[in-house]
Amino acid sequence: MYELISVDDHIIEPPDVWTDRLPAKYAEQAPRVVELDNGTEAWLLNGVPEATMGLNAVAGRPPEDWDTDPLRYSDMIESCYNPTQRARDMAADGVVGSICFPSLLGFAGAKLLQFEDKELALAMCQAYNDWIFDGWCAAAPDLYIPMVMTPMWDAHLCAAEVRRTAAKGARCITFFDDPGGIGLPDLWGEYWDPLWDALSETGLVVNCHIGVSGHLPFPAGAPFHVTIMLAQVTGAIGLVNLLESPTLRKWPKLQFALSEGGLGWIPAQLERCDRMWEKHKHWSKLDDLLPSDIFKRNFYGTFVDDQIGIDLRHHIGADRIMWESDFPHVETPWPDSQDVIKRLMHDVPEDEAVAMTSGNARRAYRWPASR
Amino acid sequence: MYELISVDDHIIEPPDVWTDRLPAKYAEQAPRVVELDNGTEAWLLNGVPEATMGLNAVAGRPPEDWDTDPLRYSDMIESCYNPTQRARDMAADGVVGSICFPSLLGFAGAKLLQFEDKELALAMCQAYNDWIFDGWCAAAPDLYIPMVMTPMWDAHLCAAEVRRTAAKGARCITFFDDPGGIGLPDLWGEYWDPLWDALSETGLVVNCHIGVSGHLPFPAGAPFHVTIMLAQVTGAIGLVNLLESPTLRKWPKLQFALSEGGLGWIPAQLERCDRMWEKHKHWSKLDDLLPSDIFKRNFYGTFVDDQIGIDLRHHIGADRIMWESDFPHVETPWPDSQDVIKRLMHDVPEDEAVAMTSGNARRAYRWPASR
Numbered sequence: 224m225y226e227l228i229s230v231d232d233h234i235i236e237p238p239d240v241w242t243d244r245l246p247a248k249y250a251e252q253a254p255r256v257v258e259l260d261n262g263t264e265a266w267l268l269n270g271v272p273e274a275t276m277g278l279n280a281v282a283g284r285p286p287e288d289w290d291t292d293p294l295r296y297s298d299m300i301e302s303c304y305n306p307t308q309r310a311r312d313m314a315a316d317g318v319v320g321s322i323c324f325p326s327l328l329g330f331a332g333a334k335l336l337q338f339e340d341k342e343l344a345l346a347m348c349q350a351y352n353d354w355i356f357d358g359w360c361a362a363a364p365d366l367y368i369p370m371v372m373t374p375m376w377d378a379h380l381c382a383a384e385v386r387r388t389a390a391k392g393a394r395c396i397t398f399f400d401d402p403g404g405i406g407l408p409d410l411w412g413e414y415w416d417p418l419w420d421a422l423s424e425t426g427l428v429v430n431c432h433i434g435v436s437g438h439l440p441f442p443a444g445a446p447f448h449v450t451i452m453l454a455q456v457t458g459a460i461g462l463v464n465l466l467e468s469p470t471l472r473k474w475p476k477l478q479f480a481l482s483e484g485g486l487g488w489i490p491a492q493l494e495r496c497d498r499m500w501e502k503h504k505h506w507s508k509l510d511d512l513l514p515s516d517i518f519k520r521n522f523y524g525t526f527v528d529d530q531i532g533i534d535l536r537h538h539i540g541a542d543r544i545m546w547e548s549d550f551p552h553v554e555t556p557w558p559d560s561q562d563v564i565k566r567l568m569h570d571v572p573e574d575e576a577v578a579m580t581s582g583n584a585r586r587a588y589r590w591p592a593s594r
Numbered sequence: 595m596y597e598l599i600s601v602d603d604h605i606i607e608p609p610d611v612w613t614d615r616l617p618a619k620y621a622e623q624a625p626r627v628v629e630l631d632n633g634t635e636a637w638l639l640n641g642v643p644e645a646t647m648g649l650n651a652v653a654g655r656p657p658e659d660w661d662t663d664p665l666r667y668s669d670m671i672e673s674c675y676n677p678t679q680r681a682r683d684m685a686a687d688g689v690v691g692s693i694c695f696p697s698l699l700g701f702a703g704a705k706l707l708q709f710e711d712k713e714l715a716l717a718m719c720q721a722y723n724d725w726i727f728d729g730w731c732a733a734a735p736d737l738y739i740p741m742v743m744t745p746m747w748d749a750h751l752c753a754a755e756v757r758r759t760a761a762k763g764a765r766c767i768t769f770f771d772d773p774g775g776i777g778l779p780d781l782w783g784e785y786w787d788p789l790w791d792a793l794s795e796t797g798l799v800v801n802c803h804i805g806v807s808g809h810l811p812f813p814a815g816a817p818f819h820v821t822i823m824l825a826q827v828t829g830a831i832g833l834v835n836l837l838e839s840p841t842l843r844k845w846p847k848l849q850f851a852l853s854e855g856g857l858g859w860i861p862a863q864l865e866r867c868d869r870m871w872e873k874h875k876h877w878s879k880l881d882d883l884l885p886s887d888i889f890k891r892n893f894y895g896t897f898v899d900d901q902i903g904i905d906l907r908h909h910i911g912a913d914r915i916m917w918e919s920d921f922p923h924v925e926t927p928w929p930d931s932q933d934v935i936k937r938l939m940h941d942v943p944e945d946e947a948v949a950m951t952s953g954n955a956r957r958a959y960r961w962p963a964s965r
Contacts, residue, residue, distance in 0.1 A: 286876050286877075411814075440809065442772050442781075442831060443774025448838070448880070452834050455866060456830055460827065463823050463824050487862025487863075490858060490902050491858025491902045492859065494900070496823045502657060502924050505658045507819040529862070535906075
């Protein structure tokens with residue numbers, strides 16, 4: 224049995240995250256779960272109903288029952304939202320470490336941008352981050368690797384929140400591979416310097432989930448499953464933009480994980496980047512850093528079930544690959560993760576298999592904390 | 595020496611394409627080459643100056659001299675625009691077949707959409723297509739495989755132009771992998787049925803050059819070389835949209851080539867498509883056609899210099915891969931194509947190497963015509 228560390232799982236927040244933690248003056252504005260007139264259950268967020276889409280809580284349900292309709296808590300298995308139950312379910316699957324993304328506010332918290340009252344938005348962000356420690360991770364402190372969100376409308380606030388939560392044991396943040404993709408300042412100016420300073424100083428990893436930066440392809444007329452099939456394209460866009468940006472030249476220690484990005488496309492993308500670097504370096508005035516070398520210094524690719532990526536691991540770096548379960552989303556192999564891993568690793572040397580399923584994550588996230 | 599067939603080269607149109615061929619009543623509107631006040635040379639197209647960007651005619655110039663500035667004809671080697679000289683240069687490189695994309699009107703002719711007078715636009719399209727036969731291919735009829743553009747604003751006109759040019763010997767059209775991406779009707783309705791009928795009936799291949807459907811990524815703030823490094827993303831979007839569309843279910847004989855699309859990303863994209871097909875087939879009501887099977891029936895991938903794609907050829911189908919030179923653009927290996935091919939094919943069985951460098955193209959495009 225492999226000891227698995229999953230670097231991309233998802234929390235369905237329980238109803239009390241903000242009602243129990245926001246300052247009293249925000250009691251009215253705290254997101255809460257309500258019953259809608261149409262008979263569904265939804266969060267009320269900034270006055271707008273936000274349901275849990277069925278595809279985001281499929282674990283334990285047969286594929287024949289999946290769809291995009293709203294789900295109630297009572298339709299989900301308990302470990303979607305209960306960290307104690309989830310710890311049991313993870314243990315049964317061999318998972319010894321888990322990084323969990325938020326849901327209600329977006330995988331990188333971008334819905335906080337909709338709040339005009341930025342003091343409230345900051346309180347929302349900090350309440351979530353505090354809850355991650357005392358409400359989620361506390362239920363199984365050896366399992367859950369703390370990841371926090373940022374007040375992304377202000378790089379100085381981001382830096383302060385990184386330092387505040389790093390002191391509490393945070394190991395990583397959820398952030399945008401391309402903040403410019405959702406209208407925030409882009410990576411090519413100096414706006415984010417305070418954040419990169421704080422991350423470089425604290426050693427927190429930047430987890431960039433596919434899709435958070437607004438580059439998801441929606442071909443005209445196409446049904447949603449076409450977008451799902453294409454989702455890893457957003458990882459390619461974020462990766463190449465970062466590879467070429469000033470960020471990794473000024474902060475060479477930063478570490479980025481391409482959460483739910485998949486692996487198989489990375490070797491060809493790096494090969495193309497290196498070839499185009501060679502072709503265009505003169506007129507584009509590029510420096511001597513090969514894109515593929517920057518990747519192997521600053522990035523981790525991730526996989527769920529990706530045979531081509533595992534077969535091509537030496538083009539990526541077997542020390543630059545991490546496993547993820549994506550629980551309780553559609554990609555999750557739970558509760559059969561061991562079977563999937565054994566199939567994927569059938570001709571992989573044991574040391575590489577261990578590195579890719581847990582060792583690299585232990586190193587990247589300095590986990591478990593007690594070691 | 596390999597006999598090479600290039601399925602993606604580019605024409606810099608000589609100045610007389612339209613002035614010599616449009617009906618007399620359009621003498622005023624015919625695109626022509628003019629001298630601009632800023633000392634550069636440009637086409638006047640629909641009243642707007644259109645220069646030849648330096649990166650689109652780099653063959654024969656050292657990389658240190660490349661840039662995006664406008665080029666004059668006198669700055670280019672003659673074979674950019676002279677089909678007789680090009681035939682000599684191709685022969686020296688071992689190229690025995692060449693499909694050439696237009697430049698002035700866009701790689702798929704989309705600038706015709708800017709003409710309000712659609713009678714003029716149709717005359718422009720037909721003049722170009724007639725010139726392809728009597729002005730370009732006639733200079734080396736065994737070398738140049740005729741490709742035509744379409745009057746893409748009207749599917750019935752497209753069908754008629756396909757039939758008209760097929761009768762003259764056309765072997766393929768340049769078209770959009772996702773017409774919906776530039777505001778034309780998308781692939782999910784019945785608008786294009788007359789075109790697919792005509793293509794299916796005549797056997798013309800649909801060549802879809804990367805970037806023609808408007809999906810090029812431009813991350814905010816990023817310099818242009820980032821977009822170039824990411825250009826194959828547009829091939830992925832077009833491919834997956836087509837794979838899932840009704841088109842290849844109703845016209846199973848159609849053949850698409852992903853011009854300048856590269857190969858290395860295709861295996862991982864197909865693996866992801868198949869896995870997502872399995873996960874989502876119930877709620878998305880998908881039929882039993884596996885995306886990877888449709889690929890192997892209806893698509894050709896292309897390569898210039900793509901070792902990972904060649905190494906993974908059995909995931910794509912060694913009978914579904916074609917070579918291209920991209921002459922005179924940046925990717926071209928000319929005049930060293932033989933060296934690049936030998937490097938790429940160093941451990942590939944001879945029959946597969948021949949198939950990928952010429953055999954598959956001979957079959958797809960029924961070439962040479964005299965056989």
